[in-house]
Amino acid sequence: xxxxxxxxxxxxxxxxxFAFVGLTIFIFVVIKWLNITTNHNxxxxxxxxxxxxxxxxxxxxxxxxxxxxVIDSTSYNPLYPKKSVIEQSPEAGDFVKxxxxxxxxxxxxxxxxxxxxDLLGKTKRQVNSQLIAIGFRISExxxxxxxxxxxxxxxLKFNGKDLKAGDKIPQNSEITxxxxxxxxxxxxxxxKTEEEN
Numbered sequence: 505x506x507x508x509x510x511x512x513x514x515x516x517x518x519x520x521x522f523a524f525v526g527l528t529i530f531i532f533v534v535i536k537w538l539n540i541t542t543n544h545n546x547x548x549x550x551x552x553x554x555x556x557x558x559x560x561x562x563x564x565x566x567x568x569x570x571x572x573x574v575i576d577s578t579s580y581n582p583l584y585p586k587k588s589v590i591e592q593s594p595e596a597g598d599f600v601k602x603x604x605x606x607x608x609x610x611x612x613x614x615x616x617x618x619x620x621x622d623l624l625g626k627t628k629r630q631v632n633s634q635l636i637a638i639g640f641r642i643s644e645x646x647x648x649x650x651x652x653x654x655x656x657x658x659x660l661k662f663n664g665k666d667l668k669a670g671d672k673i674p675q676n677s678e679i680t681x682x683x684x685x686x687x688x689x690x691x692x693x694x695x696k697t698e699e700e701n
Contacts, residue, residue, distance in 0.1 A: 653688025
């Protein structure tokens with residue numbers, strides 16, 4: 505039997521049909537298996553976790569079969585509760601598959617302590633800029649001390665106590681400046697306190 509006769513025979517056509525049906529079934533089974541193992545078409549909407557405590561986040565994500573990973577804490581933000589979620593990735597409203605990791609950035613429990621630099625002898629304007637740049641607030645009620653140099657910083661106060669270079673206080677604290685009053689020779693020895701202003 506020649507090759508052409510064999511190709512035209514019923515035996516070859518039956519085998520070709522069986523091979524086609526077998527291949528079709530195999531492809532169908534593989535696609536089904538992939539859908540099951542990769543959770544294809546499964547969509548879980550990521551909830552909004554902003555301002556939630558870590559305990560509440562854990563419970564919420566466990567119910568949805570999602571995992572959490574705390575990647576960082578940022579600078580303290582007083583608009584958010586302590587140790588609550590500030591940022592999340594993926595964002596709220598995104599759709600993910602079961603078991604997906606949700607990455608969280610948390611609000612610290614308070615402001616970080618920041619070291620006071622050496623500012624003595626600098627002008628009020630320089631010190632204001634420097635302290636604001638590192639996260640402090642400046643009191644409007646300056647204290648003046650007897651000194652020949654007007655508006656030159658002669659000290660810093662926090663909560664009524666004198667500060668020195670190297671001291672650490674919480675960021676966002678209010679600092680009062682002790683400034684020279686510009687009186688020559690120490691003739692003006694009276695401090696103007698915050699209460700007097």
